[in-house]
Ligand SMILES: Nc1nc2c(c(=O)[nH]1)N[C@H]1C(S)=C(S)[C@@H](COP(=O)(O)OP(=O)(O)OC[C@H]3O[C@@H](n4cnc5c(=O)[nH]c(N)nc54)[C@H](O)[C@@H]3O)O[C@H]1N2
Ligand SMILES: Nc1nc2c(c(=O)[nH]1)N[C@H]1C(S)=C(S)[C@@H](COP(=O)(O)OP(=O)(O)OC[C@H]3O[C@@H](n4cnc5c(=O)[nH]c(N)nc54)[C@H](O)[C@@H]3O)O[C@H]1N2
């Protein structure tokens with residue numbers, strides 16, 4: 107079956123385009139918070155939930171993974187977009203069996219994710235039988251029976267794939283990977299494969315651990331913070347408070363981005379008097395409006411200049427003591443980087459040389475440097491080399507493993523980092539598997555499994571026949587939408603453990619199940635009483651999260667209960683794991699985590715201390731680098747300029763201010779001046795003039811890749827916008843159709859969602 111992709115089922119005829127904003131937050135953010143919260147939850151539930159977000163006795167915000175700090179505001183430690191995430195989950199609307207009786211699966215496939223998300227919380231397990239047109243209610247027992255039957259019918263456990271999105275708690279993630287490995291496969295693709303995988307790959311190789319090395323305190327103490335390829339005003343709004351604090355303590359900020367994002371420019375902190383009435387705090391001291399994909403060139407240029415400054419005044423620029431004692435590969439790196447060609451740098455970055463020199467001057471004056479980054483660095487073909495070059499930059503001046511300095515990959519989903527720590531990884535280390543084997547007495551599979559892109563290929567080719575997802579919206583989040591949809595439709599069974607309806611429920615295998623689950627905000631009561639779960643933030647702090655709301659329906663089960671119930675049904679007594687005890691008391695799961703995963707000693711006691719605890723991190727704590735060489739590694743990273751044919755632009759796919767990945771909260775992108783619409787493409791006025799396209803015109807976006815296939819996203823309104831020249835931007839997931847499945851990053855295999863070559867095709 108082929109369904110028509112939903113162009114739009116929302117009325118965007120009233121779309122308006124205004125000027126981009128020059129500051130983030132302030133009063134408009136407060137008003138937007140109240141509007142979303144009130145609409146979804148009503149006044150009482152809003153007050154009940156918003157007061158508990160990120161408090162030490164409350165629940166972890168289901169929004170981003172930015173850490174909470176010790177001094178929490180008693181009236182609200184959340185942001186506008188955190189409030190939208192909470193409202194989205196705690197909504198009073200419901201998707202009941204009657205809803206499924208009224209809407210066929212095929213009709214749902216013609217809806218946008220915006221419409222689907224607006225229908226409310228899922229209340230019952232439902233089943234789409236083979237050949238059926240509608241989902242119908244099914245008991246939990248029968249649902250587990252369907253999964254067990256399909257898994258038993260496989261020739262090999264490797265014919266199943268088990269996806270995870272990053273909201274899953276540590277406890278659920280741990281039992282999930284345990285079940286999957288006991289079943290017999292490492293096919294554990296997760297959203298991280300599309301997100302910070304490039305950071306994990308580059309950091310593991312160079313510093314020996316795939317996680318950031320800074321704390322909030324480090325940001326507050328830094329002299330220079332570089333925010334590269336990240337839009338914190340929208341995606342990590344609480345980070346603006348940390349930047350503001352650093353600024354007030356004298357730090358300088360350099361923002362590197364093709365777009366002049368409002369949150370990088372000025373912050374009106376709604377929790378400070380001057381944020382409400384005054385003009386707020388200016389953030390970026392330097393805004394480098396880089397061409398998409400120019401970052402490797404920028405950091406190579408900065409590194410070259412640092413080496414030249416060292417030549418001019420030996421012993422004053424490079425931290426020789428650190429380099430000699432703690433690093434490897436310096437000479438080879440230095441020889442290569444000295445040969446960096448300025449012409450290439452200027453072409454790749456599109457920046458004036460004088461600005462790069464100014465940034466260099468700031469670096470020279472700064473003893474403590476932090477580099478923060480997100481998707482603007484991770485979703486390109488050369489993302490891993492780019493991030494390695496960032497590491498080179500920090501290593502040169504010893505900016506790792508001391509206060510006020512380090513690497514800060516800012517994570518996305520609230521527990522995506524914790525899920526990895528718990529073993530949600532298709533390439534587990536031998537050490538991890540040995541520990542699992544010692545604890546649970548079965549031999550886990552050793553062969554590496556499929557990541558996201560490989561899982562799609564395997565479904566397409568009939569090598570994976572059962573697709574199971576704990577959370578997320580696989581169909582909409584992945585690249586090459588028609589190819590991915592065909593792959594999923596080629597399976598025997600798709601199962602989605604979800605809180606809300608989304609497109610992945612409408613694009614199914616021969617049979618399908620939707621299993622409704624409790625979210626972060628919901629009270630979770632099991633045999634031993636009320637439970638809490640734990641999560642790990644972007645800075646390796648682990649803490650408890652306790653939901654308190656009355657669940658949408660008594661049929662909802664926790665993710666732990668679903669995974670353990672299914673494991674018991676599928677595995678019977680093939681392994682000696684007390685699944686039922688685990689469900690009854692999550693402390694018992696934490697006891698096992700403590701025995702398998704380093705850093706969790708005394709887990710149950712330490713996580714009950716308000717605020718939790720921080721996991722060990724060799725480079726951060728003691729300048730110990732657990733790499734292959736036992737040292738931090740300098741690397742050599744080739745500079746290739748991304749050139750596009752005449753008349754083409756590099757498209758980057760971004761988030762609007764009113765969405766959480768594939769969950770669309772609303773149709774405004776306040777900071778970029780867009781109201782009541784999403785099908786827009788932001789292009790520089792000079793490019794429009796050269797292309798002969800007018801602002802306001804409607805065009806198709808057509809991507810061109812070396813496989814010769816033309817991928818098309820129809821009907822986007824052109825918005826003249828001050829982006830970097832030669833580049834354009836449009837929202838994800840509407841533009842995922844344009845990203846070729848096989849266009850992925852070297853090493854990390856992450857889809858290249860930030861560098862897609864497109865042309866704008868005028869509609870007849
Ligand atoms: N409200 C809200 N919060 C979220 C999310 C959400 O959707 N909504 N998503 C969560 C998740 S999973 C993640 S991963 C994070 C994502 O957080 P971000 O990475 O901030 O998200 P994007 O919208 O992808 O923004 C990418 C930024 O990089 C810039 N950029 C693009 N290409 C380049 C480049 O080549 N070089 C440079 N220097 N910059 C570039 C873009 O202009 C944009 O500002 O946010 C998390 N938090
Ligand atoms: N073109 C393009 N594509 C991208 C990106 C991009 O920048 N550009 N970004 C990529 C990135 S960074 C990421 S992280 C991925 C995101 O990929 P995913 O994580 O797969 O997608 P989400 O939209 O975050 O998933 C939303 C769904 O999660 C479910 N959900 C929410 N809370 C819970 C919960 O507590 N439990 C369970 N079981 N389910 C829950 C709801 O049903 C909701 O519909 O997308 C990637 N795709």
Ligand SMILES: [Mo]
Pocket residue numbers: 297300301302517518519
């Ligand atoms: Mo992400």
